[in-house]
Amino acid sequence: MSLPHAILTALLEKPSSGLELTRRFDKSIGYFWSATHQQIYRELGKLEAEGLIRALPSEQPARGQKKSYDVLPAGRAELARWTAAAQDPKPQRDVLLLRLRAAAVVGTAGLAADLRRHLELHRRQLAEYQEIERRDFPPDRDAPEDRLRHLVLRAGIDLETFWTQWLTHALTEVAALPDAD
Amino acid sequence: MSLPHAILTALLEKPSSGLELTRRFDKSIGYFWSATHQQIYRELGKLEAEGLIRALPSEQPARGQKKSYDVLPAGRAELARWTAAAQDPKPQRDVLLLRLRAAAVVGTAGLAADLRRHLELHRRQLAEYQEIERRDFPPDRDAPEDRLRHLVLRAGIDLETFWTQWLTHALTEVAALPDAD
DNA sequence: AACGTTTGTGCAACTAGTTGCATAAAGGGT
DNA sequence: ACCCTTTATGCAACTAGTTGCACAAACGTT
Structure with missing residues (x-):
């Protein structure tokens, strides 16, 4: 369950649209947590529905229209909680x-x-x-x-x-x- | 798609039943390819259906009856093929x-x-x-x-x-x- | 104006792995 | 005989990640 937190981190570093996030996941963040654009869009939808992020109020939300997000206080709190919470290491697979x-x-x-x-x-x-x-x-x-x-x-x-x-x-x-x- | 090959490797090292495999996956092999017993049983069934391994002919195949497998020539060939085949590294996630x-x-x-x-x-x-x-x-x-x-x-x-x-x-x-x- | 490319968003189906539980036989204790 | 624990096999439902494709707007070309 780390993808949402990877996205929250990326959005806190800089509010972005889905495609911008996808590009940043190909560098930087993606060096230790990779994700495809489909995963990212799906997760952005969930995070918005849960009230952790919001679409920046600007254009009409149509297809092909850029839609940027930033993190709400609840999202920052959730990320802080997750960062501090104990987590077992994933089983090895190489x-x-x-x-x-x-x-x-x-x-x-x-x-x-x-x-x-x-x-x-x-x-x-x-x-x-x-x-x-x-x-x-x-x-x-x-x-x-x-x-x-x-x-x-x-x-x-x-x-x-x-x-x-x-x-x-x-x-x-x-x-x-x-x-x- | 590496679990079947992990199992083939383990069975070539030593023919085993599902539970024995599970225990060996908690050590040794499992240090770089972990698997639960449910994954292993499911995969043993598939490998047998594909003709890569066979149940050692002995007891009746009832529940609670130990059932050991060993690798058929086709299984060894498949493992050799897979070992030599080019594979891209998995995307990082830490x-x-x-x-x-x-x-x-x-x-x-x-x-x-x-x-x-x-x-x-x-x-x-x-x-x-x-x-x-x-x-x-x-x-x-x-x-x-x-x-x-x-x-x-x-x-x-x-x-x-x-x-x-x-x-x-x-x-x-x-x-x-x-x-x- | 029509056409193709780029940018951007998204659904659906699939694969791999996890979690929770069910079932059966064997063996020991009382 | 009965119950309890251990050994062993397995199903079903779920979660996470992947793959393939569709759709829409914007923009440049002819």
Whole structure:
């Protein structure tokens, strides 16, 4: 149940329309909580019905008309409640690790190419995060909100760093194996 | 679409009944692909219907009667195909990072306790992984399948290490903040 | 004016995973 | 014999996320 809270956070950072939110979910917020535009529109409808956000009073609400939302006090309260509430970590699911485990039984034939592709994807993502860090978090800025956002970005950077290293290691292991089966 | 392949992998490692699989998914395999017993029973039924696995011929197939499965050649082939096939990484979703981002807007009140709880959970998981490494991967063993399985376990260890470090850092940052809102 | 593209909103159907509960057999205790 | 717990299998309903497509207005082109 995190999508509504991701949207509330995004709208508090800046009131937006559905499409603007969709674009911001392709960057920034989407780096740790992705969502498609259909999910976003559906959820905006629900949040409005629940009185947590409202459509900014402006144009007629017709199709193809931009409709911007901002967060009502009840929405901010709900987000604060959710942020502080205890939550258990989601059960792990990582396809790549599962595939390696499967490869231990059925062989590594054909696997290396996709590992290389993933390595490249993680390298790109890492470079993108580092660029954002350079641009948005120069050494002098450290307002409270910035410190938290920087912390989140650091998690992204460190995770991508881990994956590039692990994949590099995995590729040398796979190359060294007899390639049985 | 990875649960059937997780089950095929587990059954190739050792033929099992639904409940035995469920228990193994609470350890081992489940460390990177979790599943409930309901998911597993449903999927066993599908895999049998598709001719990828078969119930071991023994007892009558009544309720409350143990029913073990093993993998047919078609199942092994499907697993090999899936392992080698290119797959895009799943879109990221991490609730904890999202909560930190939300806290940057609505304040960190009440957050620290749950961060501490998560830190403790990750420490426990890390200790468990390290125990498994000590037990199952002594320095001398390195048959091909062992090397791959060890690689997967290393990913788990390194990820848990990352999270404990990051959470420790996050807690000092949160403590240092004015706790606005 | 007609036509195609872009921007923006949205429904419907589907897939995957979760939660809650039901059912049956086996074994031990009294 | 009866009851209670454990082991084992399974259905049904629900929630979250994905995929494919439809619809409308705005704007530029010819």
